[in-house]
Amino acid sequence: xxxxxxxxxxxMKKTDQSLNKDVNENSLDSGFLRSFLYPRxxxxxxxSKKAGSIGYNVMKCIMQSGFNGVVYPVNPTVEAVMSVKxxxxxxxxxxxxxxxxxxxxxxxxxxxxxxxxxxxxxxxxVISDGFREAGEKGQALEKSLIEMASQYGIRLIGPNCIGIIxxxxxxxxxxxxxxxxxxxxxxxxxxxxxxxxxxxxxxAAKIDLGISCFISVGNSSDLxxxxxxxxxxxxxxxxxxxxxxxxxxxxxxxxxxxxxxxxTKPIIxxxxxxxxxxxxxxxxxxxxxxxxxxxxxxxxxxxxxxxAQTFLELLGTSILLSSQPLPRGRRIAILTQAGGAxxxxxxxxxxxxxxxQEFSEKSKDKIHGVLTRSLNINNPFDLTGGVNxxxxxxVAEILAEDENTDILxxxxxxxxxxxxxxxxxxxxxxxxxxxxxxKTLVSCFMIPxxxxxxxxxxxxxxxxxxxxxxxIAAISRACxxxxxxxSIRHSSYxxxxxxxxxxxxxxxxxxxxxxxxxxxxxxxxxxxxxxxxYGIRQARTLIxxxxxxxxxxxxxxxxxxxxKLYSSTLVHKTEVGGVLLDLKSAGEVKMAFxxxxxxxxxxxxVQEMEGVTVQPMIKGGIEAIVGVTxxxxxxxxxFGLGGIYTELLxxxxxxxxxxxxxxxxxxxxxxxxxxxxxxxxDLKPSDTRSIEELLLRISALIGDIPEISELDLNPVKVMxxxxxxxxxxxxxxxxxxx
Numbered sequence: 093x094x095x096x097x098x099x100x101x102x103x104m105k106k107t108d109q110s111l112n113k114d115v116n117e118n119s120l121d122s123g124f125l126r127s128f129l130y131p132r133x134x135x136x137x138x139x140s141k142k143a144g145s146i147g148y149n150v151m152k153c154i155m156q157s158g159f160n161g162v163v164y165p166v167n168p169t170v171e172a173v174m175s176v177k178x179x180x181x182x183x184x185x186x187x188x189x190x191x192x193x194x195x196x197x198x199x200x201x202x203x204x205x206x207x208x209x210x211x212x213x214x215x216x217x218v219i220s221d222g223f224r225e226a227g228e229k230g231q232a233l234e235k236s237l238i239e240m241a242s243q244y245g246i247r248l249i250g251p252n253c254i255g256i257i258x259x260x261x262x263x264x265x266x267x268x269x270x271x272x273x274x275x276x277x278x279x280x281x282x283x284x285x286x287x288x289x290x291x292x293x294x295x296a297a298k299i300d301l302g303i304s305c306f307i308s309v310g311n312s313s314d315l316x317x318x319x320x321x322x323x324x325x326x327x328x329x330x331x332x333x334x335x336x337x338x339x340x341x342x343x344x345x346x347x348x349x350x351x352x353x354x355x356t357k358p359i360i361x362x363x364x365x366x367x368x369x370x371x372x373x374x375x376x377x378x379x380x381x382x383x384x385x386x387x388x389x390x391x392x393x394x395x396x397x398x399x400a401q402t403f404l405e406l407l408g409t410s411i412l413l414s415s416q417p418l419p420r421g422r423r424i425a426i427l428t429q430a431g432g433a434x435x436x437x438x439x440x441x442x443x444x445x446x447x448x449q450e451f452s453e454k455s456k457d458k459i460h461g462v463l464t465r466s467l468n469i470n471n472p473f474d475l476t477g478g479v480n481x482x483x484x485x486x487v488a489e490i491l492a493e494d495e496n497t498d499i500l501x502x503x504x505x506x507x508x509x510x511x512x513x514x515x516x517x518x519x520x521x522x523x524x525x526x527x528x529x530x531k532t533l534v535s536c537f538m539i540p541x542x543x544x545x546x547x548x549x550x551x552x553x554x555x556x557x558x559x560x561x562x563x564i565a566a567i568s569r570a571c572x573x574x575x576x577x578x579s580i581r582h583s584s585y586x587x588x589x590x591x592x593x594x595x596x597x598x599x600x601x602x603x604x605x606x607x608x609x610x611x612x613x614x615x616x617x618x619x620x621x622x623x624x625x626y627g628i629r630q631a632r633t634l635i636x637x638x639x640x641x642x643x644x645x646x647x648x649x650x651x652x653x654x655x656k657l658y659s660s661t662l663v664h665k666t667e668v669g670g671v672l673l674d675l676k677s678a679g680e681v682k683m684a685f686x687x688x689x690x691x692x693x694x695x696x697x698v699q700e701m702e703g704v705t706v707q708p709m710i711k712g713g714i715e716a717i718v719g720v721t722x723x724x725x726x727x728x729x730x731f732g733l734g735g736i737y738t739e740l741l742x743x744x745x746x747x748x749x750x751x752x753x754x755x756x757x758x759x760x761x762x763x764x765x766x767x768x769x770x771x772x773x774d775l776k777p778s779d780t781r782s783i784e785e786l787l788l789r790i791s792a793l794i795g796d797i798p799e800i801s802e803l804d805l806n807p808v809k810v811m812x813x814x815x816x817x818x819x820x821x822x823x824x825x826x827x828x829x830x
Contacts, residue, residue, distance in 0.1 A: 139165030198222030209244030253310025277302015278331030354396030430505025
């Protein structure tokens with residue numbers, strides 16, 4: 093098997109083209125979105141003089157933002173809106189309209205869109221609600237809306253959205269009904285929720301966090317989140333992308349785009365629906381342990397996307413990445429004057445895998461020269477409540493220069509003799525050192541009334557949190573992003589020249605035809621044939637229909653053997669007494685056959701027994717499980733500890749198809765009990781490289797054979813280094829493609 097590993101390594105090739113194809117085909121020219129974000133003229137169709145109405149608020153927001161272009165309000169019942177001449181119809185507007193913002197009742201939207209199409213408007217935002225979120229009639233109306241837009245070549249944002257904001261001074265556009273107008277900056281916000289989008293904008297404005305744009309996608313009936321990602325990838329003003337997602341319109345396209353963009357720009361996501369029931373009842377171990385959330389986590393992890401668990405974590409991580417250089421490592425130095433904060437922070441660092449390394453001897457000597465009191469210098473370092481601002485600042489600067497530090501975290505507790513101005517002065521000075529040393533600087537004010545960020549200059553922003561755990565969670569997410577980007581850059585999609593795809597396809601097509609399109613479990617003979625086509629190493633498995641045939645096969649294979657129930661309907665053989673191991677004679681094999689038959693007869697299920705399988709006993713090794721189940725995001729691949737305790741322990745890792753070489757390595761080493769493969773106690777180190785190859789070959793298999801609905805390899809015996817693995821038991825559920 094070691095030879096197979098070497099052969100596999102030689103055959104690996106980078107094949108990112110397969111994923112990029114999904115991005116490039118039918119994709120929107122992202123430059124077109126400038127018509128939305130940089131229009132020279134905007135028409136508000138449904139502009140109103142009635143204070144509090146959406147038509148009034150949209151017009152007011154455009155005017156108050158200081159839009160650099162021309163505004164054309166459209167309302168047939170008034171002469172002017174906010175001292176701007178109004179027109180009865182958009183067709184009456186004297187100039188060219190780059191962007192139309194529609195805020196009329198849903199029943200009138202089609203007529204208005206028709207008028208827009210007739211005069212050549214190509215960019216439209218439909219803020220009006222009453223579409224698919226309103227039931228069947230609304231859904232039909234939305235379908236008609238898209239059909240009409242397509243006829244005219246119009247691109248739509250919405251319907252049922254807030255609108256868009258672009259604070260770039262070149263345009264200064266707030267084409268929404270949100271009165272909050274954050275300053276210009278590098279954070280792009282795309283939200284599928286209007287309400288949460290408003291909350292994010294209010295928070296950004298409160299702490300003076302600059303944005304490059306805000307886009308509320310609403311129902312996404314035309315333009316999708318992926319379309320805006322394509323634009324933001326090339327937008328020089330955008331440094332960080334924040335997403336609020338409730339669903340995926342095209343998971344494969346999103347994953348490919350995110351994987352590409354994450355190499356240069358962090359993408360931070362909060363995804364709702366974490367308690368969704370997920371996959372329906374499944375008939376395999378893999379299906380039983382998978383869930384929608386597991387699939388979403390896998391998608392984000394493989395794409396380099398940072399997933400925030402809470403709203404505050406989303407904001408905190410966005411602030412950190414928008415204002416600080418990326419951490420160069422996980423080594424963090426913590427300085428405080430509150431002992432409790434130091435303890436809390438240390439616990440959080442352990443939880444989030446941040447490294448509290450000891451300060452260098454050089455730094456310790458410098459600190460001793462600064463201190464006016466005798467203190468133990470540890471990390472975290474508690475300067476105690478009596479520290480003055482000069483002492484705190486000097487120690488912080490020393491730690492910023494420490495060679496064992498990547499991140500500096502400064503905490504001020506509620507009992508503090510240093511005033512706010514002094515704290516800001518400290519941050520200003522320490523920020524200079526950190527910038528010169530290219531280190532990440534984060535601070536925390538555990539003081540009521542302090543904001544989450546202190547203003548230390550537009551080019552010197554330093555994130556400030558209210559609790560240490562929030563800061564450390566954000567730091568950890570930033571470190572995770574750095575690690576993810578590094579793995580993406582150095583990973584590849586392997587190809588195996590020895591795979592016989594055409595032969596495998598014929599095998600599956602023949603089996604499907606024999607079942608007349610019904611779902612079925614692939615026969616043991618077909619499983620063996622399929623695995624042979626894909627270079628998957630399976631313990632030799634032969635089928636016996638009678639006890640005599642079983643004994644004869646066992647004699648030919650050589651004792652000891654394993655005898656297992658062969659049935660296309662009974663999946664979990666152990667639960668019905670259908671597995672007997674280490675049989676050492678023909679007599680024991682015959683007895684095993686009869687025993688299995690009797691166990692099924694006792695429960696009235698003997699008719700489901702089609703015979704038994706006979707295998708040579710595989711001695712030694714660690715039992716693992718490899719599986720596949722289908723999720724709405726795509727095929728989901730699992731690895732974990734196997735055997736009869738699979739569902740009890742649930743020590744598994746999941747990734748979405750297709751796997752890179754890094755994904756396979758990460759799966760094997762990310763389960764909680766991964767150390768067992770390193771040679772735990774009396775066990776020899778396992779051949780994990782061969783298991784990584786198995787996962788990659790399974791990934792190739794499900795890519796070539798999409799009829800595979802569920803797959804369980806349980807157990808897979810992971811043998812000592814150089815001895816490979818053995819697939820001992822395998823089940824594959826086949827469903828005809830629609």
